[in-house]
Amino acid sequence: MSKWTTANIPDQTGRTAVITGANTGLGYETAAALAARGAHVVLAVRNLEKGKAAADLIVGRSPGASVALQELDLTSLASVRSAAGQLRSEYDSIDLLINNAGVMMTPRSTTKDGFELQFGTNHLGHFALTNLLLDRVLAAPGSRIVTVSSTGHRFVRGIRFHDLQWEQQYNRVRAYGQSKLANLMFTYELQRRLHNTQTIAAAAHPGGSKTELTRNLPRPVAALSSLLEPLFQDADMGALPSLRAATDPGVLGGQYFGPDGFGEQRGYPKIVGSTDASHDADAQRRLWAVSEELTSVSSPVI
Template identity: 70%
Template sequence: MSKWTTAHIPDQSGRIAVITGANTGLGYETAAALAVKGARVVLAVRNVEKGKAAAERITAATAGADVTVQELDLTSLQSIREAAEQIRAAHDRIDLLINNAGVMVTPKSTTKDGFELQFGTNHLGHFALTGLLIERLLPASGSRVVTVSSNGHKYPAPIRFDDLQWERSYSRMGAYGQSKLANLMFTYELQRRLAGTNTIAAAAHPGASRSELGRNAPLPIMVLFAPFMPIQQSAAMGALPTLRAATDPGVLGGQFFGPSGIGELRGHPKVVVSNDRSHDVDAQRRLWAVSEELTGVTYPIG
């Protein structure tokens, strides 16, 4: 299938999709496309007012759309636990969990629990949320966990197990790359643990897409990425790899989707290959164990 689009999304009627960071950009486009196809969509967002505005835009555009808003702050384990409890109370099953929210190249700072902000938000927050919701996914036939990574996972450095929180030194791009590499390693280890269940794990990346993700970038990084600005694709196009990973009936557990163009910067989604570091099984297992220890969340699988 050379040019997969939202037209290829099967009917999603009766399916429940939880999407983090869905009030803007890629997450919003993902939510809107799933709502058009009949899914019951939960916008899991930090800013509830912005979430409500996004829900209103979706329902105004799609007659009969079923969209609700759930407060979720991925920088707070307490908020994650409260959100998961409320989602579990509202839904006896979840068909799609899309771990989309993220931060990029932020100044050195920490989450409310003291984790480096990018690693804590992009990886640990989603690790905890997925673990707290997994029991709602397991009974649902064809359920999926889709985690959004980035070309940034190719940053030339492994996971810094000896300094995960970047306390000795800090690099905005290095910390971002670590968090996106962690997203993929989490996906591959999760898929291994899901073997034999109704649920699969997949990953996606949007290539070079217009969104608010780079709003924290300092001037030197903006200058570095300036040559790519003219070729950035729309957020709607950038959301297609996520949507394909979430809905294409042919998706296999552990697959990674990204744009099909040169450098995976733009284009229609296809299966792509992540770097060798992301496939280091020992590192995946070590990251999983550390993530359980840091978040206090353990999974009832594997």
């Protein structure tokens, strides 16, 4: 397949998709594309007012689209549990769970539970949400869990197990890299655990995309980013790897999708590779165990 686009998305009628961070950027474009193909889309967002505005825009683009809102703050495990409980009461099955929301290169800060903000939001929040909803996802034949990572996973050589929360010598770029590496390791370990089910886990990254994520970039990185911005692609193109991972019938569990252009920064989605560190099976299992301990959420799949 030469150029995979939204035109290649199969009919999604009758399918339910839950997308985190779906009120703007990549998440919004992912939700809009799935809704346009008939999916019932749940926008899992922190700000319900912004979520309502996004839902209205989606319906405006696709009259008759089926869109719902779910309040979710990934920086709070209490909110994650509450959201999962509400989604479980509303849906007997979930066909697509797209872990899209995230923060990028933020100044040193913590979640409401005391975790380093990027690791806590990008990885632990989604780890907890996925496992709390996993029985609903398993109940849908052919279901998928897609987690959005980044080429930033290459910023680190491995998980900083001795100081997961970056309490020593905080570096916002490397902390971001760790959180994105964790997203990939989570996906690969989750797929191993799902191998005897009808559900698969896959990952994607958007390349260089114009989204609100860049608002926290350190000055030197921001300066470089502004120079390179003409090379970045719009969010609708950045969403294509996630959409392909979520809907292409040929996707296999554990695959990772990104743009096909130079440096995987822009272009159409293809299967891409990730670092050796992301494929370290012992580290994957260790991260999973630590994540269960930190979130007090146990996985229903072993």
